[in-house]
Amino acid sequence: MSTSTSVKPALVPSRSTRSFLNPRWLPIIVLALVLIVFSTQTHGFYSLDNAKVVINSASIVGIIAVGVTAIVLGGRLFSLSVGTTVAICAMFFLYSLRVGMVLAILLTLLLGVVVLALQGWLVGRLRANPIIVTIGAGALQEGVVTWVTGGVSVYPPAHGPSYGFLAAPLFGLPFPVYVFVVVAVLGEIVRRRTVFGRQIMLMGESLPAARASALPITRLTTMAFAAAGLTAAVAGVLLGAFNQSGTLTTTGTLTYDSIAAVLVGGTAVTGGTGSVLRSAVGALVIAAIEDMLLLRGYSSPVALLVLGVIVACVVVVNHLTRRAKEAS
Template sequence: MTTLGLFAVILVVGGTTTPGFLSVENARAVVLSSAFVGIIAVGMTLIMLCGRLFSMALGMTSAIGAFAFFYGLHFGLVAAILIAIALTAAFGWIQGLIIGGLGANPIIVTIAASVIMGGTALLVTDGVTVLPPAGDHSFAFLNGRPFGIPISFLIFVLLVVVIELMLRTTRFGREIYAVGENLDAARAAAINIPRVTAAAFAIAGACAGVAGILLAAFNENATLSIEGDRNFDAIAAVLVGGSLVTGGRGSAVRTFFGAIVIAMLASLLLIRGYSTGVQLLVKGAIVLIVVCVMHLGDRGGRR
C-alpha cells in the first residue's frame, strides 16, 4: 500500500505541477533509469531478505562489472559478459562468506569491499576512462529498444521473474526467508547459513555486474563515477517496495515497483530543477518515513 500510495502521489503531483512529467519522453527516461537501479536493487533484495541489512558495495561492484566488460571485449562479446558477471559474483560471494561464516558486520564488510574494489580499479586503470576496443560495436544491441522498450528494462523484468520464481519455488528461496525470519531457528533446522548468505551476496554481485554491463554499453565508457548514487537508490527501491531491512519479508516483485517509484521521484525532482542536495534530501526523507512506517507496522503485528 505504501508503494502504491507513493506512486499515486508522485503521479498526481508531477502531472499537475510539472509540465513534461507525463510526456512519452519522460516515461521512457523513467523506464530506463528504473532498469539500471532496479537490476541492482533485485540483488539487494536477496541480501535484505536473509537479514543482512544491505550492501554498501553493489554500486561499486557495478562499476567493476563495467570495467571487466570492456576489458573482456578483447576476447569477444560472450566472453566479456561472462567475465564481468563471474568477477562481480565472486566479489559478492567472498563478502557473503565473511559475513555469513564469521558473523562480521555487513555494513563494515561491504564498505571495506567497496573501497578495496575502487582502489584496485584505480591502480589497474590509472584513473583513466576505459573505452571499448577500437571499432568494436558488438555491444550496441544492448541499447536497442524493441517495440520502444529498452532492452535493459526487459532484462530487469526477466531478472525479477527469475528471482521471484527462485524465492517462491526452490529450497534455496525458502532458506533465504528462513534465515531472515529467525537466524537461531534456521540454525536449529540445519540450514547452512554461510552457504545461503554467500549465495545471496553472489547473486547480488552478479546482478550488479549485469547493471554494470548495461551502463557501460549505454555510456560507451567505464569510470568509477558510473556507480553514481545508484547504491542508495537501490536500497531505497527495496525499502520503498516493502522489504524489511531486518529480513524475512519482501520480494523481487515488490522491489520492481519500488524501483519504478524511485525513478519517477528522481525524474520529477530533476525536471523541476532541484539541486543534487535537494534530491538526496527528499529521497532520504522518504526512505526514513517508509522505514518508520514499516517498523511500526511490523511491531504492531507482533503484539
C-alpha cells in the same frame, strides 16, 4: 425431531485481494498517489520521451535491487559496495571485449558473482558485520581499480565486437527494460518456488532459529550476496554498453537508489519479509520521483534529500507495522 441448520461460510478475501491489502504495499500506494498528484503539475513529465527515461533509469536500479533484495531478505542488511561493483563490472566488460562479446559478458558476470560472494562468505562464515565488510570491500575495489587503470576511463577496443544491441531500443523501449522484467520475474520465482528462496526467508525471520534448524547459514549468505553480484554485473554490462566508457563515478547513487527501492517495496530491513516484485515496483517509484523533482528544477542533492526522508519514513512505518502484527 432433529433440525438442521446451515451455516454460511465466512467471507474470506481472495488471494489477490489479500495480496493487495498487504500493508507492505502501503508505502508504494501512498508514494504513487503523491506522485500522481504532483506530476500533473510538472511540465513534460507525461511525455513519451520522459517516460522512456524513467523506465530506463528504473530498469538499471531495479536489476540491482533484485539482487539486493536477496541480501535484505536474509537478514544481512545490505551491501554498501554494490554500486562500486557495478562500476568495475562496466569497466571490465568494456576492456574484455577484446576477447569477444560473449566471453566478455560471461567473464563480467563471473567477476560480479565472485566479488560479492567473497563478502557473503565473510559475513556468513566469520559472522562479520555486513556493513563493515561491504564498506571495506568497496574501498578495496576502488583502490585496486584505480591502481590498475591509473584513474583514467576505460573504453572499448576500436575494432572490437559490436555490442550496440545492449543499449539500442527494441520495439520502442530500451533493451535494459526487457532485462529488468526478466530478472525481476526470475527473482520472484526463485524466492517463492525454490528451496534457497524459502530458506533465505527463514534465515531472515530468525537467525538463531535457522541455526538451531541446521540451515546452511554460510552457504545461504554466500549465495544471497552472489545473487547481488550477478545482478550488479548485469547492470554493469548494460551501463558500460550505454555509456561506451567506464569509470568509478559511472554509477552515481545506484547503491543508495537500489537499497531505497528495496525498502520502499516493503522488504523488512531486518529480513524475513519482502518481495522481489515489490522491489521492482519500488524502483519504478523511486525513478519517477527523482525524475519529477529534476523536471521541477530541483538539484540532485535536493532529490537525494527527499529520497532520504521517504526511506526513513518507510522504514519507520514498516517497523511499526511489523511490531503491531507481532503484538496481535
